[in-house]
Amino acid sequence: MNEKKKALVVTTVASTIDQFCMNDISILLDNYDVQVAANFTTGNNTSKERINEFKNELINKNIVINEVQFDRNPLSKSNLIAYKKLKSLIQQNKFDLIHCHTPIAAMLTRLAAIELRKKGIKVIYTAHGFHFHNGAPLINWLLYYPVEKWLARYTDTLITINKEDYERAKRKFNARKVEYIPGVGIDLEKINLVKVDKDLKRSELGLPKDAFIVLSVGELNKNKNHEVVIRAIAKLNNPDIYYVICGKGQLSKYLANLSKELGIENQVYLLGFRKDITEICKSSDLFVFPSYREGLGIAALEAMSCGLPIITSNVHGIVDYSTDGKTGYICKPTDVDCFSKHIKSLYNDLDKRSEMALNNIEVVKIFEIKGVKNIISNIYKSLDT
Missing domain, CATH: 3.40.50.2000 (Glycogen Phosphorylase B;)
Structure with missing residues (x-):
């Protein structure tokens, strides 16, 4: 009997998984053992009660929870600690697929997986809206655009959810594939x-x-x-x-x-x-x-x-x-x-x-x-x- 493949879903905060990633996870569960990594403690935009409920829902689906203290502030020192923990997690588990979301988590994930991608691990990044776009402040272009452009080379599939981001990513970024989907889906x-x-x-x-x-x-x-x-x-x-x-x-x-x-x-x-x-x-x-x-x-x-x-x-x-x-x-x-x-x-x-x-x-x-x-x-x- 073949051993089931492993997948990791990474977001900066757990509420993002709850609100935007469960459709993806439901598909992954058909063929993968799934783990998640996110900050379940701080930065979430839902209640503590909901986060605790969500944890139990994940456990009931046999999804392994990894608490990683990402910080939404890109300059926070805690992100260095989060990076080291994430890299160790990826190396120890030998995942076949990593699907990351949100700018901070996606940046640290793709950096942590650089060497393992050479061994066949696949990395997907869903951009839920680039911080740089038509009419965005100049500081957003100076901070986020160069980082996303550089990290695209370490991305097997870059998923965009609006047409402006899709066209820009196709023209300017060097991801192996760039895909467009119309959002995360409305039930x-x-x-x-x-x-x-x-x-x-x-x-x-x-x-x-x-x-x-x-x-x-x-x-x-x-x-x-x-x-x-x-x-x-x-x-x-x-x-x-x-x-x-x-x-x-x-x-x-x-x-x-x-x-x-x-x-x-x-x-x-x-x-x-x-x-x-x-x-x-x-x-x-x-x-x-x-x-x-x-x-x-x-x-x-x-x-x-x-x-x-x-x-x-x-x-x-x-x-x-x-x-x-x-x-x-x-x-x-x-x-x-x-x-x-x-x-x-x-x-x-x-x-x-x-x-x-x-x-x-x-x-x-x-x-x-x-x-x-x-x-x-x-x-x-x-x-x-």
Whole structure:
């Protein structure tokens, strides 16, 4: 009987595996013994309770957990310790395949695997959105672009999840293969099965039944740019418009204080990490996604699948699905007036919201999970040839 092959999945923090990598792992489990390596202790954008639940889920699938203290700060000394531990892990286990995600983990993984690649180990890197892109700050290009370009030579397959990154990687990077997949996959069947009593859900969240609910989902950090929406709603001076944000992060107090300073603290709800995002989407009226950078944006795609019109920024992977006047509206990330104008117009136009909702349910189908899993499965199979 042949011994089962070994695969390692590496991310900087464990919540990335939970939110974005389990489809890949489900495919790998058919042919590999799977291990994961990530920081399960700090830096995660979900709750400690969820991380503990996730650990148990991995153990129940016979997936070996390796705690590696990666730090999202590329200059942190702890990443040197993490590199040494990761290199030792790779050498001791003699993996056949390593699939890495997120910039820090992917950088350290590819460095640690340089010598073993000469012995046949395959290394895949999924870039969930390069930090350098059209309109990105110059510092991002100076810091991240040279590193990614250099490390591409130590990558057997570089997977990109938006068209801008794919075209740039094909032209500029020297990975053995560059592939495009439409994100990590949206489970439309699962989303469609969720039924919700809209009034009851709003009551549970403390929201008025007749309020106009604007929703955002994402970590409370500078990149997600929730501030622009708070300022946009404040300009409207309409007490019937509420802003609900699902997510946790370092800007929680800042956003709460900003809402108070602008006099709309009673209209802004910071709900923290939630497990009922689909129910909240189906109880809302509009989804706003104002990020400065997004590899694609699974939160927006899930909102679209729930029949919500979207107002988004005009950057990076978001433009793969966000079309001005069709799926919703598009604004520059810093344009408060633009977000304010379009929130107001959709508040006043139920017919337009309904039309965009139907458009979005169709648009999102190309990001459905079955097609994505087929592509990933074929990429894994191609490494054996």
